[in-house]
Amino acid sequence: MDRIPILKMGDFLLVTIQVDLYDQLAETLESDLVNMVKKYNSRGVLIDISAVSIIDSFMGRILGNISTMSKIMDAETVVVGMQPAVAITLVELGLPLKGIHCALNVERGMELLRSKIGFDNQEETDDDDSDLE
Amino acid sequence: MDRIPILKMGDFLLVTIQVDLYDQLAETLESDLVNMVKKYNSRGVLIDISAVSIIDSFMGRILGNISTMSKIMDAETVVVGMQPAVAITLVELGLPLKGIHCALNVERGMELLRSKIGFDNQEETDDDDSDLE
Numbered sequence: 001m002d003r004i005p006i007l008k009m010g011d012f013l014l015v016t017i018q019v020d021l022y023d024q025l026a027e028t029l030e031s032d033l034v035n036m037v038k039k040y041n042s043r044g045v046l047i048d049i050s051a052v053s054i055i056d057s058f059m060g061r062i063l064g065n066i067s068t069m070s071k072i073m074d075a076e077t078v079v080v081g082m083q084p085a086v087a088i089t090l091v092e093l094g095l096p097l098k099g100i101h102c103a104l105n106v107e108r109g110m111e112l113l114r115s116k117i118g119f120d121n122q123e124e125t126d127d128d129d130s131d132l133e
Numbered sequence: 134m135d136r137i138p139i140l141k142m143g144d145f146l147l148v149t150i151q152v153d154l155y156d157q158l159a160e161t162l163e164s165d166l167v168n169m170v171k172k173y174n175s176r177g178v179l180i181d182i183s184a185v186s187i188i189d190s191f192m193g194r195i196l197g198n199i200s201t202m203s204k205i206m207d208a209e210t211v212v213v214g215m216q217p218a219v220a221i222t223l224v225e226l227g228l229p230l231k232g233i234h235c236a237l238n239v240e241r242g243m244e245l246l247r248s249k250i251g252f253d254n255q256e257e258t259d260d261d262d263s264d265l266e
Contacts, residue, residue, distance in 0.1 A: 001152070003184070004184070005151065005181065005183040005214070007149070007183075007238075007239045008238065008240065009240065010240070014140075014147075014239075016140070016149045018137065018138065018152060019134070019151060048138065048140060050138040051134070051137070081138070081140075106140045107141065
């Protein structure tokens with residue numbers, strides 16, 4: 001496994017993380033993602049972590065990096081499918097994934113992305129608040 | 134890794150295969166898929182194999198099983214994202230994935246599924262021809 005596949009779905013990109021991220025794999029994913037955002041002129045990135053049972057600080061940092069990079073490239077990032085146990089552990093460990101938008105599943109994530117893109121088009125304000133849902 | 138995540142996207146289900154399938158994992162995937170087809174009343178299943186670099190006869194059989202099971206449950210299956218090298222090897226090995234519909238990527242796969250569903254609604258013929266594209 002040398003890279004995580006990225007699927008193009010209309011204006012959005014979808015990544016399903018099923019394996020443990022190590023340094024090289026995470027780096028490849030980050031560069032692949034920003035390249036694809038540029039190539040396909042994507043407006044949003046969906047990261048599905050429903051198969052991830054442990055999120056540590058490394059994984060949290062990678063998600064934050066991807067979100068920030070995409071934002072710089074004018075694309076929003078939404079993390080979807082987090083398992084309830086993972087959410088509990090994250091908060092108990094004091095890792096509330098600040099700055100990362102979350103949604104329950106892919107469909108709700110797409111809705112959130114669409115609303116964000118619409119909002120940006122109307123007001124063009126660059127607010128940094130995190131709305132962890 | 135005890136199960137492969139299945140994402141619901143409207144009327145379709147999306148599965149991204151990123152790891153080697155072994156017996157137990159394949160069996161779980163098959164049962165999860167048919168259960169989700171029933172639960173969400175899905176009309177189509179997309180299987181993304183862009184991260185798969187080797188397809189052997191076992192993997193071919195699993196794909197065939199999923200396709201047949203889904204068909205029985207009134208859902209079409211399309212395999213998307215096959216790497217060119219995999220297609221070459223499959224044909225050279227005499228494993229042409231008969232009975233499995235293929236498309237270049239997720240978007241084309243969705244188009245194919247939509248056309249198939251439309252076709253089924255009009256004619257309700259249950260033809261078994263394989264159109265490996």
